[in-house]
Amino acid sequence: MKKSSRLVKRFFLYFVVIIFLVLFLFPVYIMVTSAFKADVSMFDLPPKWLFKPSVQNFRNLFSTFDILLYLRNSVVATLSSTGISLFLGSLAGYGLARGRIARKENIAFWMISTRMTPLVGVMLPLYLIFRSIRLIGTLQSLVVCYTAFNLPLAIWLMRCFFEEVPKDVEEAAMVDGCNKLQVFVKIALPLVLPGLLATGVLCFIFSWNDYALAVVFTSGKTQTLAVACARLMTEYGIVWGQVMTMGVFLVLPVIALGLAARRYLVEGLTFGALK
Amino acid sequence: MSGFFKGLSGGEDMGFRNVELWMVLPAICVLVFISVYPFVFTIRLSFMDYPMIVTRNPIFTGFKNWIRMFSDVKTRQYWMVTLKYAVGALSLEMVLGFIVALLLSKLRFLQDLFTALMTVPLFFAPVLVGLLGRFLFHESYGIYTYFLRQVGLLRGVPSIFGYGPAAFFALICLDVWEWTPLVVIILLAGLKSLPQEIFEAAQVDGITTLQEVWYLTLPLLKRVILVALLVRTMDVIKYFDHILVTTRGGPADATKTISVAVYDQAFQAYQMGYAATLTVSALVVTMVLAQLFVRFVTGRSME
Numbered sequence: 001m002k003k004s005s006r007l008v009k010r011f012f013l014y015f016v017v018i019i020f021l022v023l024f025l026f027p028v029y030i031m032v033t034s035a036f037k038a039d040v041s042m043f044d045l046p047p048k049w050l051f052k053p054s055v056q057n058f059r060n061l062f063s064t065f066d067i068l069l070y071l072r073n074s075v076v077a078t079l080s081s082t083g084i085s086l087f088l089g090s091l092a093g094y095g096l097a098r099g100r101i102a103r104k105e106n107i108a109f110w111m112i113s114t115r116m117t118p119l120v121g122v123m124l125p126l127y128l129i130f131r132s133i134r135l136i137g138t139l140q141s142l143v144v145c146y147t148a149f150n151l152p153l154a155i156w157l158m159r160c161f162f163e164e165v166p167k168d169v170e171e172a173a174m175v176d177g178c179n180k181l182q183v184f185v186k187i188a189l190p191l192v193l194p195g196l197l198a199t200g201v202l203c204f205i206f207s208w209n210d211y212a213l214a215v216v217f218t219s220g221k222t223q224t225l226a227v228a229c230a231r232l233m234t235e236y237g238i239v240w241g242q243v244m245t246m247g248v249f250l251v252l253p254v255i256a257l258g259l260a261a262r263r264y265l266v267e268g269l270t271f272g273a274l275k
Numbered sequence: 276m277s278g279f280f281k282g283l284s285g286g287e288d289m290g291f292r293n294v295e296l297w298m299v300l301p302a303i304c305v306l307v308f309i310s311v312y313p314f315v316f317t318i319r320l321s322f323m324d325y326p327m328i329v330t331r332n333p334i335f336t337g338f339k340n341w342i343r344m345f346s347d348v349k350t351r352q353y354w355m356v357t358l359k360y361a362v363g364a365l366s367l368e369m370v371l372g373f374i375v376a377l378l379l380s381k382l383r384f385l386q387d388l389f390t391a392l393m394t395v396p397l398f399f400a401p402v403l404v405g406l407l408g409r410f411l412f413h414e415s416y417g418i419y420t421y422f423l424r425q426v427g428l429l430r431g432v433p434s435i436f437g438y439g440p441a442a443f444f445a446l447i448c449l450d451v452w453e454w455t456p457l458v459v460i461i462l463l464a465g466l467k468s469l470p471q472e473i474f475e476a477a478q479v480d481g482i483t484t485l486q487e488v489w490y491l492t493l494p495l496l497k498r499v500i501l502v503a504l505l506v507r508t509m510d511v512i513k514y515f516d517h518i519l520v521t522t523r524g525g526p527a528d529a530t531k532t533i534s535v536a537v538y539d540q541a542f543q544a545y546q547m548g549y550a551a552t553l554t555v556s557a558l559v560v561t562m563v564l565a566q567l568f569v570r571f572v573t574g575r576s577m578e
Contacts, residue, residue, distance in 0.1 A: 010383075017378050021392055027407050027452065028395055030418065034410075043416040084305075092302035099295025107303070113565035114310050116509040118557050120537040124550055125313035125320065127541070148309045155302055180294040211402030211516040216542065226402050230520050233406070240410060247403050254398040259391055266464040269457065273502045273572045274464055 034244040042241060057241040065242065067249070069221065070228040074208060077139050077224060081146035082203040085154040090196060093158025094184050098170075108159065111152035112271060119212050122148050127216060137219045145213045150203040153271075157202075160272030161195035162188060198264030201257045208254060225250055317558070320551035327545040340552040349528070349536075350553070357532040360443070361511045364450040368507060369500070371451065372458025377488065379459070380466040390463060397456040405517030408449045412436065419448075439529030442522050446530055449517050454510070458503045465499030466492070498572065505568045512557060533557050 034042040036053040061067050096104050126145055127136065135141045165188055173187045174180075189196070211226040218224060223231070229246040232239045258265065266274055321340055325333040344350050379390055399407075411419045414434035423429045435441045469492070477487060493500075515534040518524065524531030524539060531539070533553060541550035 013378060013381055017375075017382065017389055020375050020378070021389060024393060024396055024452065024456070027411060030411065031407055045416060045418065045421045047418060088302040088305060091298040095295040095298035099293065099299065101296055101299060107299070109565070109569055110306075110311075112569060113562055114306070116513065116561050116565050116568075118513045118534050118537075118554070118561060119515070120534050120541070120550075121317065121554050121558050121561070122310075122313060124537065124541050124547070124554055125316040126309070128320070128325065128547060129313065129316060144309050147305070148313070151302060151306060152310070184298070205398065209398075209400035209402075211400060212514075212519060212538070215519075226400050230402050230406065233409075233520070238409070243406055243410075247406065250403055251399055254400075255395060258394070258398045262391065262394065262460075265394075266460050270461060270502050270506055271568070273568075274461065274499060 031244050031247050034241065035248050037241070042244075057245040061242050061245050065228075067225075067228070067246070070223055070225045071249070073139060073218070073222055074225040077142045077146065077214075078204055078207040080139075080143045081150050081207050082200050084143070084147050085150035085203050086196060086200050089151055089154025089199065090158045090189065090192075091184075092155045093160075094162050094188060096155065096159045097162035108156065111156045114152040115149060115156065115271070117149075119210075123213055123216055130217070136217060137222060139218065139222050141217045142214055142222075142224070145217060146203075146207040146210070149206060153206075154199050154203060156271055157199045157268055158192070158196065160267070161192040161199075165191050195264060195267075198261040198268050201261040201264075202268045204257060205254050208250075314558075317551050317554055320548055321555050323548045323551075325547035325551075327547070333548075336548065340549045343549060344552045344556065350556075352528060353531055353533045353536040353553075356528070356530065357512065357534075360447065360450075360530075360532055361508060363443075363447045364454070364511060365504065365507055367447065367451045368455045368458050369504060372455045372503070373462055373500075375455070376459045376462035376466055377492070379463055390460065393459055394456045396453050397460075399453055401453065401514050401516035402520055404449050404453045405520035408445060408517065409436070409521055412445045436522050437526055439526055442526060442530050446518060446521065449521075450511075453517075454507060458507065461503040461506070462496065462499060465496050469495050502572050505564060505572065509561060509564050509568075512561060 030047070033047075033051070035057055036055070037051055038054040038056050041048060041051060095101065096108060101107070122145060126141070126148070130136050130141045130144075169191070170183050170187055173183050178186065209226065210224075211230060214224045214227045215230070218227060225246070229243060229250060232243045232246065261268075322335055322337060323333045324336050324339075375393065379386060379393070382389060396404075411417050412435045414420060414437075417435070420429065420435060429435070429441070432438045432441055435445050473491060473495075474487065477491060482490075512532075512534060515532060515538065518530055518532065518535050519538070522530045524535040534557065537550050537553045537557065540546045540553060
């Protein structure tokens with residue numbers, strides 16, 4: 001009796017979890033299936049659960065729409081900002097973790113509050129500054145915007161990761177004749193490599209997924225994938241099939257990277273407050 | 276100049292020997308240009324009229340923008356919308372997130388797979404969430420509109436994004452869809468780190484599941500819940516992409532949060548000075564939240 005009631009309980013538990021999963025994955029399902037539906041059938045209500053997949057949307061996207069250009073722009077802007085943030089961020093993170101630097105908590109506080117700044121807080125001043133030096137419409141301006149958010153995050157997170165490295169490992173290397181920079185490159189950095197990669201993933205996700213900044217700072221040939229995706233809403237209507245297909249392109253790399261780094265996701269997303 | 280560096284380095288060894296300081300400096304220099312200077316620029320801008328025509332010079336107008344902000348009923352409305360949005364979205368996300376995390380933590384098999392599947396919406400670009408929302412809540416072919424009409428809701432509402440309360444509700448749904456997974460993974464990490472012995476002891480004493488959640492799990496999870504809540508609160512002010520591509524703050528400003536209002540003032544009405552004033556007010560709120568975060572959550576203190 002007791003055993004069977006526990007079994008029922010467990011079955012019920014899985015049942016409820018699966019219901020939640022269905023609810024949360026339903027929009028994903030709609031997006032992916034719509035991408036593979038030929039034009040009109042995606043508007044059927046109730047939707048056809050069984051249909052013949054078509055790649056018409058993908059073909060349209062590549063033939064009428066310069067998707068590779070936007071893809072390139074997104075990749076360039078995202079990777080540049082991520083690279084700069086990781087390079088400067090790991091240096092500074094190590095410095096803050098190990099150094100005796102006056103006011104370092106104040107510096108750290110500035111880092112974390114920059115990261116929390118609303119997008120408009122960076123967008124507005126940088127727009128006017130860049131306009132006066134004619135940098136609006138370039139990918140460089142976008143890279144600066146992303147770095148303004150990513151670098152503080154990278155510094156803060158790398159500092160948390162470096163603080164977890166036991167000091168005696170580094171001290172032992174110092175005794176063996178390494179100087180501080182060698183310790184950083186040869187000992188500390190390899191030890192925090194997973195953390196470094198996870199930080200990179202978070203920087204990547206932020207820049208890749210951004211729309212609000214990109215729509216202000218880029219135009220025409222420098223637009224990113226997210227902006228191009230939203231631009232498919234034209235005044236004549238929305239080309240939904242292509243929006244959904246673009247959506248798949250937009251979200252796939254992020255899901256891949258995010259899931260790969262998911263062991264560190266919580267620590268990264270909570271600024272290292274949770275391990 | 277050397278006095279400046281002496282001041283920055285904590286005393287003991289100075290100049291080139293303080294390698295850590297030299298490691299921090301490049302990042303600091305970059306941030307001064309792309310973060311500190313823009314911040315000062317925004318504050319200065321809030322005391323100016325900044326015409327969009329490049330040839331005209333900006334003029335100082337003293338407290339004009341500030342007086343306008345504090346006397347304008349609209350400002351209060353933007354903050355009210357922001358507050359209502361935050362309270363609505365966050366309370367749903369926290370409750371749902373807690374329930375899902377609790378359920379996931381009890382799974383013996385497939386826990387990893389289900390958690391991974393649950394996090395998928397988190398990776399969607401907010402703009403894509405907005406676009407999907409437009410499709411799913413569309414007046415004629417939106418499947419959610421269809422369901423809502425089937426159960427008899429939405430009587431006399433021709434379009435969801437055209438009717439204030441419905442648009443507000445739809446945006447909250449989108450927010451909940453995208454960000455509940457974040458709360459789930461944060462709380463799940465917290466749940467997994469709780470000491471199991473306490474729960475085992477309580478079970479021996481014959482505690483019911485509800486009692487366990489109320490008297491053990493929730494109190495033990497307090498700090499983690501606070502982390503999730505603060506992280507989400509900051510993001511609510513931060514992101515507005517999904518509002519931009521759905522309602523743009525409309526209809527009749529029903530969904531215009533403070534961020535959308537700033538965007539509107541700056542890039543629609545070209546009132547850069549006033550937009551800066553609104554931005555500063557939003558920055559003050561973020562600073563307070565950041566302060567709370569550092570004080571109560573990270574366990575670091577300002578010297």
